[in-house]
Amino acid sequence: MPSQPNNTLPNASSQDTAExxxxxxxxxxxxxxxMALVRVGKPDLAEDLVQDTLIAxxxxxxxxxxxxxxxxxxxxxxxxxxxDHFRRSWRHVDLPGELTIDDLSDDFITRGENAEQxxxxxxxxxxxxxxxxxxxxxxxxxxxRQCLAQLPESLAAIFAVREIDGLTTEEICQEFSxxxxxxxxxxxxxxxxxxxxxxxTGFSPRA
Amino acid sequence: MQSSxxxxxxxxxxxxxxxxxxxxxxxxxxxxxxxxxxxxxxxxLFCLFCRRYKRQLLALRKLASTQASEVHxxxxxxxxxxxxxxxxxxxxxxxxxxx
Numbered sequence: 001m002p003s004q005p006n007n008t009l010p011n012a013s014s015q016d017t018a019e020x021x022x023x024x025x026x027x028x029x030x031x032x033x034x035m036a037l038v039r040v041g042k043p044d045l046a047e048d049l050v051q052d053t054l055i056a057x058x059x060x061x062x063x064x065x066x067x068x069x070x071x072x073x074x075x076x077x078x079x080x081x082x083x084d085h086f087r088r089s090w091r092h093v094d095l096p097g098e099l100t101i102d103d104l105s106d107d108f109i110t111r112g113e114n115a116e117q118x119x120x121x122x123x124x125x126x127x128x129x130x131x132x133x134x135x136x137x138x139x140x141x142x143x144x145r146q147c148l149a150q151l152p153e154s155l156a157a158i159f160a161v162r163e164i165d166g167l168t169t170e171e172i173c174q175e176f177s178x179x180x181x182x183x184x185x186x187x188x189x190x191x192x193x194x195x196x197x198x199x200x201t202g203f204s205p206r207a
Numbered sequence: 208m209q210s211s212x213x214x215x216x217x218x219x220x221x222x223x224x225x226x227x228x229x230x231x232x233x234x235x236x237x238x239x240x241x242x243x244x245x246x247x248x249x250x251x252l253f254c255l256f257c258r259r260y261k262r263q264l265l266a267l268r269k270l271a272s273t274q275a276s277e278v279h280x281x282x283x284x285x286x287x288x289x290x291x292x293x294x295x296x297x298x299x300x301x302x303x304x305x306x
Contacts, residue, residue: 021300029296030287034278037285047292051299058303075279108225116223124259127266138284141274144267162236163271169236180237188232195263198270 019061019070021054028071032078039082039160041149049085053078079165083175086157090176107192125199140198147197151190158183159190222246224257231261235268 032053036046057064057077064073107122109115118124148156161167161175173183222230227250230243239247251257277283288296 022297025293025296025300029293031278031281033288033292034283034285035275038274038278038283043289043292047288047296050288051296054296054300055303058300107228108223116225118224118256123256124263126259127263140270141277141283141285144270144274159271163268164275166272166275184229184233184236187236188229191232191235191264191267192228195260195267198267199263 019064021058024054024057024070024074025050028074031071032074035075035078036082038145039164040085041145041156045085049078049081052081056081082165083161086161087175089153090157107196122196124195127199143198143201144194146201147194150197151193155186155190155193158186159194162187217249220246221250224250224254227251227254227257228260231257231264235264 029050032050033046036049037043040046040049053074057074060077064070067073107119109117109119148159151159158172158176161172162169167175169180169183172178173180176183178186227247230239230247233239234247251261274283278285
């Protein structure tokens with residue numbers, strides 16, 4: 001972050017100007033918090049990211065200069081902060097080890113005539129004729145957040161940037177220094193686990 | 208006799224559900240090779256579970272993007288900042304004025 005000699009926030013008496021971080025907090029704090037929460041899953045971490053975002057926004061206020069809405073600008077900073085957080089926590093993850101453990105082999109029969117087929121007890125069950133119609137079901141949103149929180153951090157991060165932020169695979173490979181093949185493997189594992197978790201918690205087989 | 212020859216041929220061509228499940232995920236990230244596309248198409252024609260798997264991964268993608276857009280459009284049914292968190296952030300922001 002650039003350090004500026006007069007890089008101070010406005011005091012209480014000048015809070016009400018359009019470019020006050022306290023006003024940003026009032027007007028956009030909830031949206032920023034929810035955006036962080038669906039990506040990182042942890043309330044305390046989401047709060048810290050909101051705070052970091054507002055401080056960074058204040059420090060970079062000259063580059064804003066009303067070119068877009070304050071919210072658009074703050075959201076862009078928050079998304080960057082979330083990716084920076086993922087990259088920082090990434091270093092603590094034993095990535096190669098994680099990629100060699102085939103945790104999905106549980107889903108499939110490994111030997112005999114039916115090798116490579118779904119195990120009957122693990123096979124995808126019927127979610128209903130139109131799972132798409134259930135997407136606005138609020139419980140499902142909360143089930144997705146819970147399931148994401150149960151994933152290893154690196155898999156959850158990769159899923160969030162790909163499917164929630166909508167980054168391209170090229171962008172993700174660059175951000176996280178991954179080969180395309182490693183990225184596809186991680187996404188496959190994240191999706192397979194989330195699917196299974198959602199099936200257990202969000203979708204019950206039709207009775 | 209004919210069907211067992213057909214079955215053997217199918218077995219040779221068919222990569223099995225474990226590999227197909229990975230292919231299904233990869234269709235969401237990059238185009239498959241022509242051979243993989245055929246394997247996937249033929250396999251899912253006969254395999255109910257992999258057909259379901261494909262629909263469910265698509266539903267998962269839609270669910271994730273719906274979450275993102277609901278939050279962005281401020282229509283999500285999620286709690287906002289708690290009063291305690293808001294106050295803490297407010298204090299931190301204000302304290303910067305004293306530096």
